[in-house]
Structure formats: C-alpha cells, structure tokens
Amino acid sequence: MATPMAMRFLSDQQTYLFTDFRHIDPGDLKWLGSDGEPLRLKPGLEPSPSAAAEPQPTAFARPVRQPHGIRLEAQQAQKIGPLDPGIGSYTLGINALLHEGGRYRLWYWHGKHGHYAESDDGFSWHFPTFGRYEIDGSTQNNAFFGVPPERGRRNLDGFTVFVDASAPASERYKMVFMAHVPEDEFERRWAEYRALHHRYQDVRLRPGKFTCVYGGVSPDGLDWTLLPEPLFTHFTDTITTAYYDEWLQRYVLYTRMYLQGRRWVGRTETADFHHWPPVEPLLWPRIDESPSNDIYTNGRTAYPGEPSIHLMFPMFYERWNQISRIRLYSSPDGIVWNEAPGEPVISPGTPSQWDSDFLVAGTGLVPLADERVGLLYSGTSYPHKYPRWPHVREAVSTGWACWPRGRLCAVVADEQGEFFTFPVQPQGRELRVNFQATRGGGLWVGVEGRSGRALTDCDPLFGDSLGQTVRWHGESDIGTEEEAPVVLHFKLRAAKLFGFEWS
Structure with missing residues (x-):
C-alpha cells in the first residue's frame, strides 16, 4: 500500500542500504536552562524556575542524535570480462536485463x-x-523485433523492455523505442510539435530528421504488438530506461536530452502508457567540473528486491579525450537524485585492456552467484568517435561490473563516528549488519531506549561480513515490543557500514 513520503522508508523494508542520507537522522540541538530542564523556543512566556530567577538567563546546548565522524563513499566495482562475444560485438546497447x-x-x-x-x-x-528477420542474408538469428520499414530510416535506438506488474497478462511486458514518423504523418506531427513551448523543442528535430518514441506490449517479452500511435515526440539515440512505479502508480521514463550543446538526462512520467507529456531536464553536467563533460546515458535501475532503492549508473563522457566513466547516483523516489561521493564506480581499464576507453552501463542490476549483485556494461579500447572501421566495431565487448551484496556505497568512519537512524519498523527479531572493520576498530549497535540494548551492551563487531547478527551480551533479540518502531544507534571506528537487514 502506498504510504506518505515521510513514512515510506521506515515502514516495511527488509533491507536498508546507505546509498544516501535518507536513513540517517541529521540531529539537532536542545537548549537547557541552568537546572538542566528543556527551554521553550520562547521561554519568556513560560520561563522555567531557574531561568526566571536569573537576571539575564543563559541557555546551554545539548546535542541530540547528531551524526559525526562519518562520510559516504561509493564503492568501485569488480570488473569481469569480456563475456560471450555474441552480446558485445557491434553494440554498446545493453538495453534491458531481468x-x-x-x-x-x-x-x-x-x-x-x-x-x-x-x-x-x-x-x-x-x-x-x-x-523472423533476414540479417546478412540469413534468418537464423536471435532478432525478435525490427523497426517497421516505414519508420526505419535509422538504426533501432532509445530501446528498452520492462515488466509492468500493474498490467493484464497480455501486456505484462512493455517496450519503448525511437523511430521516424511515417511520411504521411509528418505534417500533422510536425505542427503539433511546433505548437509546444520552446522549452520542449529539441534542436535535433527537424524536417527529414523527425522522430517519436513508440511503444509495444507483449505477454512474454518476445512476441510484440506495436501501438499504432507514438507515445510522445522526442529524439533519443541512446539507451532509454522505463519502469512502472508502484508507489507513484505511474510509468516513469528516463532518456537523453541535448541542451546547451551537451548531453543531459531527462525524465517524464504518466498514468497512461499510451500518452506521455514532454521530457523534462533532470541531470546535467555540473559547473564545478570540466566544461567538456556530458552525461551521456542514465543507467537507471533499482536494487534487486527493493524498488524504493532507486539507483542510476550514468555514463559521464569526457569530450577532451572521448573516454567515459560510470558514476553512482541514488534517489528515494526516482525524482530527486544525488551523486554518491567518491570515485567513479566503473572506470576504463589500462591501455592494454579491452575496455580501456569508452564504457556504457547497461540497464538492470541483478543478483549473481556468490553473494554478489551485478550490472552488465559494454566497453571498447577505442575512443567514442574514433573512425568506426570494421575492426573497431568488432572490438566492442561486454562484461560484468560486480559488487558484494549490498556494497554499492558505505558509511565510512576513518577514525571514530556515530549516527542514529530515523525510526524504522523491524521486519524480524534479529538485526544483521553488512560491514567491514579492522580488529583495532569496530562496530557497535544500540536500540535507543531499550534496556540492555544500548551501545555499551553491544558485543563488539569486527571483521568482514555481509550479514553478521548483532548481539547484546550474547543475546540476538532486539528486545522491543512486537511491531514497535525502533531507532538504531551506530558507532563505528575505522569501519565501513554498507547496510542492515532484519531476520
């Protein structure tokens, strides 16, 4: 059931990841009189006995749940590849992975x-x-879809597939792709487009190069029925991502825009898959970075099994040398995004490696064996605009970018740090933490307000674990009443905390 924004992240999650500050209480100050009693914001109206007796009262600050000594840090992926050449050669488009x-x-x-x-x-x-389709003189291939001839004056672009859990079985899978408008529709579509406000008009769209985004539906992701009318007018010649957001109860789509001579990420949403409003700008190159940067593709996905953990793996294209790097972004709602601090999570390899120059993150973070999660990415040892002779196109390959389960980003205490969570609703009687800590450091966890479950009662945690059970004097039960929300108190020393989960 949909819940208000303020409650969404503390109600029923099984797994909590620290990809941003959404679960960390910012804390505050409480002001006390000389007798130690709290003071009101306007104490002159009802002064405490001690304040009233003082000719010029003084207030004393007491920190409340203030975090300190911690920072966030994106974690670099382990790269595995190249994989089977059949999914890498000639393409930089990993358009959907489920x-x-x-x-x-x-x-x-x-x-x-x-x-x-x-x-x-x-x-x-x-x-x-x-x-189904003849390619290079043969129909013995794995092509399941082709751009209709009347719309196929360019390659298939802006293409993705997603599962729509809200749809009937016959339309469970949705597809979007970009194609040219048929010639007999151009005048009408062009007039409709030119009637839009200039903020929604793209310099790349013009007579002879006028495209729309089209859609299709399928019961299995392989046999498709194309929708006759375009979803909206747009030019998107790279990877588009889309999904149905059960919390918003709307379809959401991320695509590429081209503004100020640079590639940006745009977003649009709708309640009706058949009709979409124009794309709005979402992410653009920052002015505190190089003026040669583009944000080329978005790589939007969600953490497996936790749709409220919205993630992006946008590709930052560096025009000055035509290479690219993949960064990590996080969002609580898919609308407002923050970049995770730290280095890019996927970077080019060394000059002798297959992925030494240009990288593109695919769409879909999935679980892998050996307690890992992974994202497919494509790469090549040639700069992006290097002449695309056959041997250059054949150099494109695909690999995995992998992380240990839950370890995309960490709360880091280089020395000693501490923080509290907002109230969270336990989904079990035990708490497990995903962490790393040296033997000289450690991690301690408390349940605020529960006797016997304070930080000082916690058995110290050190080592490297994807899910170590927290214990207090040897007991693992969190010690609270059933269904009662709790505030967790974390203390770290020379440690990384990636997340926690209930069991």
Whole structure:
C-alpha cells in the first residue's frame, strides 16, 4: 500500500542500504536552562524556575542524535570480462536485463533490430533462433523485433523492455523505442510539435530528421504488438530506461536530452502508457567540473528486491579525450537524485585492456552467484568517435561490473563516528549488519531506549561480513515490543557500514 513520503522508508523494508542520507537522522540541538530542564523556543512566556530567577538567563546546548565522524563513499566495482562475444560485438546497447524465475533475460540492440539472449548463470549465454528477420542474408538469428520499414530510416535506438506488474497478462511486458514518423504523418506531427513551448523543442528535430518514441506490449517479452500511435515526440539515440512505479502508480521514463550543446538526462512520467507529456531536464553536467563533460546515458535501475532503492549508473563522457566513466547516483523516489561521493564506480581499464576507453552501463542490476549483485556494461579500447572501421566495431565487448551484496556505497568512519537512524519498523527479531572493520576498530549497535540494548551492551563487531547478527551480551533479540518502531544507534571506528537487514 502506498504510504506518505515521510513514512515510506521506515515502514516495511527488509533491507536498508546507505546509498544516501535518507536513513540517517541529521540531529539537532536542545537548549537547557541552568537546572538542566528543556527551554521553550520562547521561554519568556513560560520561563522555567531557574531561568526566571536569573537576571539575564543563559541557555546551554545539548546535542541530540547528531551524526559525526562519518562520510559516504561509493564503492568501485569488480570488473569481469569480456563475456560471450555474441552480446558485445557491434553494440554498446545493453538495453534491458531481468532476472526472472532463475533465468537472466537480456534484450539488446544491433543495427535495426532488437535481439534476445538468456542465461542460467549470467556468463554462458544462449541465443535462440527466431527466424523472423533476414540479417546478412540469413534468418537464423536471435532478432525478435525490427523497426517497421516505414519508420526505419535509422538504426533501432532509445530501446528498452520492462515488466509492468500493474498490467493484464497480455501486456505484462512493455517496450519503448525511437523511430521516424511515417511520411504521411509528418505534417500533422510536425505542427503539433511546433505548437509546444520552446522549452520542449529539441534542436535535433527537424524536417527529414523527425522522430517519436513508440511503444509495444507483449505477454512474454518476445512476441510484440506495436501501438499504432507514438507515445510522445522526442529524439533519443541512446539507451532509454522505463519502469512502472508502484508507489507513484505511474510509468516513469528516463532518456537523453541535448541542451546547451551537451548531453543531459531527462525524465517524464504518466498514468497512461499510451500518452506521455514532454521530457523534462533532470541531470546535467555540473559547473564545478570540466566544461567538456556530458552525461551521456542514465543507467537507471533499482536494487534487486527493493524498488524504493532507486539507483542510476550514468555514463559521464569526457569530450577532451572521448573516454567515459560510470558514476553512482541514488534517489528515494526516482525524482530527486544525488551523486554518491567518491570515485567513479566503473572506470576504463589500462591501455592494454579491452575496455580501456569508452564504457556504457547497461540497464538492470541483478543478483549473481556468490553473494554478489551485478550490472552488465559494454566497453571498447577505442575512443567514442574514433573512425568506426570494421575492426573497431568488432572490438566492442561486454562484461560484468560486480559488487558484494549490498556494497554499492558505505558509511565510512576513518577514525571514530556515530549516527542514529530515523525510526524504522523491524521486519524480524534479529538485526544483521553488512560491514567491514579492522580488529583495532569496530562496530557497535544500540536500540535507543531499550534496556540492555544500548551501545555499551553491544558485543563488539569486527571483521568482514555481509550479514553478521548483532548481539547484546550474547543475546540476538532486539528486545522491543512486537511491531514497535525502533531507532538504531551506530558507532563505528575505522569501519565501513554498507547496510542492515532484519531476520
């Protein structure tokens, strides 16, 4: 059930990750009189006995739940690759990756066609033969979708697939893609577009190069029915991401924009998949960084099993050398975004490696074996605008960017730090923490206001664990009444805390 914004992150989550400050209480000061009693904001109206007796009263500050000694730090991925050349060669488009029923399902583009592959482990891929489209003189290929001829004057672009849990079974899968408007529709579409306010008009759209975003529906992600009318007018020649947000009860789409001569990330949302409003700017190159940077693709996804943990892996393109790096962004609602501090999470390899120059993050963070989560990415050893001779196109490959489960970003205490959470609703009687701490450091956890569960009662935690149970004098029960919200108190010394979960 949808909950108000203020309560959404403390009601029913099983897993909490520290990808931003949403779970960390900012704290405050409480002002006390000389007798130690709290003072009102306007104490002259009802002064405390001690304040009233003083000719010039003095207030004393007491910190309340103030965090200190901590910072956030994005964690760099472990890169594995290159993988099977069938999903990398000739394409930088990992357009949709889902983990369904124990299978990895991948939709990607190559030329004017959408292709499909699947895998049991994410490393060995099967490419089914559909026989639907002739490519290079043969229909023995895994192309499941092609741009209709009347709209196919360019390659398939802006393409993605997503699951719509709100739709009937026949429309469970949704697809969006960019294509040219048929010639007999151009005049009407062009007039409608030119009637929009200038803020919604794109310098890339013009007669002879006029495109819209179209949609399709499917019961299985393979057999598609195309919608006859475009969803909206836009030019998006890279990866688009879309999903149905159950909390907003709206469809949300992220795509590329081109403003001020640079690539930006735009967003639009709608309650009706068939009709979308114009795209609005969302992320753009920051003015405290190089003026040569673009934000090329968005890489929006969610943490597996936790749709409220909105993530982006945007590709920052550096025009001065035409290489790219992938950063981590986080959002509580998919609307307001922050970059996780620290280095890029996926960076080019060394000059001798296959991914030494240009990288693109795919769409879809999924669970992997060995307690990992991963994101497919494409890379090449050539700069982005290097002449695309056949051997250059063939150099594109695909790999995994992997993290230990839950370890995308950390609360770090280089020395000693402390913080409180907002009230959270326990989803179990035990608390497990995902952390790293040296033996000379440590992690301690308290449950505020519960006797026997304070920081000083906590058995010290050190080492490296994805889910170590917190204990107080050897007891693991959190010691609260059933269904009572709790405030957690964390103390770190030379430690990283990635998150916590209930069990």
